[in-house]
Amino acid sequence: MPKTRRNYLAQLPDADHFRSLEWIESANASVLAIGKDYAAGLRIPPHSHSRTQLWWARCGVVLVHTPRGRWMIPPGHALLIPAGTDHSAEMVSDVRMHSIYISAAASRAARPLVVEITALVGSLIDALVCARDEASSEQREQLIMDLLLAEIPRLSERPLGLPFPQNQRLASLCRQFLKAPSATATIDQWADRMRISRRSFTRLFRRETGISFVTWRQQACIFGSLPRLADGESITTVALDAGYENVAAFTTMFRRMLGAPPSLYLRDQSG
Template sequence: MPKSDRHYLPDLPDADHFRNLEWIEKANAPLLAIGRDYGRGLIVPPHSHTRTQLWWARSGVVLVHTADGRWMIPPGHALLIPAGMEHSAEMVSDVRMHSIYIAAMSRAHRPLVLEITALAGSLIDELVRIENETSSERREQLITDLLLEEIPRLAERPLGLPFPQDRGLAGLCRKFLEAPSASANIDQWADNLGISRRSFTRFFRRETGISFVTWRQQACIFASLPRIADGEPITTVALDAGYENVAAFTTMFRRMLGAPPSLYLRGRDL
């Protein structure tokens, strides 16, 4: 990979951002590795790539928007974005991003939040930092090949939140994210839409692809991550989300994400 195919880029305004996208599209290398720092609150405007992107939040929390949902990338995780899919992003906190752009990648037909292993993280770090004078082409190719072998083995995490197309149901979903509650029930939502419980259950699954209960659980955890990243007490976050106690919240958090909230956003550097 030519040295010009590896950059560590500061926060860029929109014009420079799109010039960088043009560079990515014109590059000939089968895999590109880029590092960037983003400031809290920065909005990356809608765009797409002809390459599949593995967007790793080296530190910080990122919220990615697509036409079909929202996808949270907390530390230690990456979002696999299919080639050609338009997306935008919002930096929930200061973010250090390491991104891999892959010319040929068949796994992604929809965005996937993947947990980055120690091996994958080390390989990505190395590809971002490599300099021609310190690494042979053979070593670089071996690192690239091993990363491409590792990506399909990464575990998916349920940090994507599908959003319905129906305007009325989408409005209820947005309100829920503003004030999530683990005790919200199907009857309340069905009444708001003026339909029966059975009709609502079928309608919700048709619109989102998952059940209301599954969506509610994911949404509660989804909404809690930025607050935990901001250092809010877990007790406060759990009670605000409608859980009776921290233990119940922690159990659900661990079940979905594989670690308790006290450890999830701390010590994730690989």
């Protein structure tokens, strides 16, 4: 029996999506590989898997929601979703997704995290998704799977996860901010809008998100810029709209978070 399964599905209604989930849960293979194409704007309803999922945005940008956070998957990156994690997704642009499903025991991930896909891991995933001749490739596929499982823990995490508070008033401010991110937003402004002291606000924010307001604001600004850059908007327009004084300041923060300036980052990931 082949060790992997492949399933090519185009943009599908919910019924087909849940049939795919049933297949994932019932399959006996140790590693499952799936390729799907999604149209911009398509939403995947909340669900979970008994396996850990590595969801690679082969092309396009995906936004994944969980009860406590949102994760952006830009081109060249993947979201590692631990087994049993409830999540839903929204396609920010047209997306080609390649996913790998592995046993929970094979992954040490305790929380969702965005990782950068290396050329090696990308090639291994492509090989599993695109393999056709099951009868003659079983041994090769097993070798690919073994190497893939060894490489996944070595992938570099990228700070594209955005923790979201449960406090409703604070969550409302966070949602509003994501619609129009601004690098100049201050603690005092948010504290005033919540009608609490600066000290109370900083304590509340860290308790609800696990990070400081400044760190969250920086991540949210980059988080919000990715879909616009992916849509082809100029770096200058995106940077100025986000409240940065100049492109250089925006580029510095982008490089700090993603390891490359926006121009090179987007060009590299589209190749």
